[in-house]
Amino acid sequence: MNEIVPPEIQLGAITIRAGMSRMEDGTFGDSQFHPSAVIRIDDRLDPSSAAMTMIHELLHVISDTWHLDLTERQVCCLEQAISMVMYQNPRLMPSLQNAIRRTTMAQDPFVGSNPADGPSDPSRRS
Numbered sequence: 112m113n114e115i116v117p118p119e120i121q122l123g124a125i126t127i128r129a130g131m132s133r134m135e136d137g138t139f140g141d142s143q144f145h146p147s148a149v150i151r152i153d154d155r156l157d158p159s160s161a162a163m164t165m166i167h168e169l170l171h172v173i174s175d176t177w178h179l180d181l182t183e184r185q186v187c188c189l190e191q192a193i194s195m196v197m198y199q200n201p202r203l204m205p206s207l208q209n210a211i212r213r214t215t216m217a218q219d220p221f222v223g224s225n226p227a228d229g230p231s232d233p234s235r236r237s
C-alpha cells in the first residue's frame with residue numbers, strides 16, 4: 112500500500128478502487144466512473160506530483176458523480192488551488208478533518224446520502 116494512494120477511497124456510497132501503475136509517457140494518472148470508479152496514478156511520480164494527481168483524478172470522479180461536467184481546465188485549476196491551500200496552510204487540513212470527523216460522529220450528515228444526489232443538507236446548497 113502507498114500512503115498517497117490507498118487501495119480504496121470512499122465517496123459516500125461509492126468505493127473508488129485506486130492504485131499506482133505504469134502509465135503511458137506524459138500521462139500522470141487517469142480515472143473512470145463507469146462501470147466502476149477507478150483511479151490510477153503513474154508509479155514513477157514523486158510524492159508531491161502523485162498527491163496532486165490524486166486530487167486531480169478525484170475531482171474528475173466527483174464531477175462525474177454529481178454531473179458537474181467540469182472541463183479539464185476547471186479540474187486543473189481546482190487541483191492547483193486546492194494543492195496551493197494545502198501547501199500554504201499545513202494546519203488547515205488536519206483541523207478541517209478533525210472538525211468534520213467530530214460533526215459526522217455526532218450527527219452523521221452523510222449517512223444515507225447518495226453522492227449522485229448532491230449534498231444531503233439543503234442548507235449547504237447554493
Ligand SMILES: [Zn+2]
Pocket residue numbers: 167171183186
Ligand atoms: Zn484530467
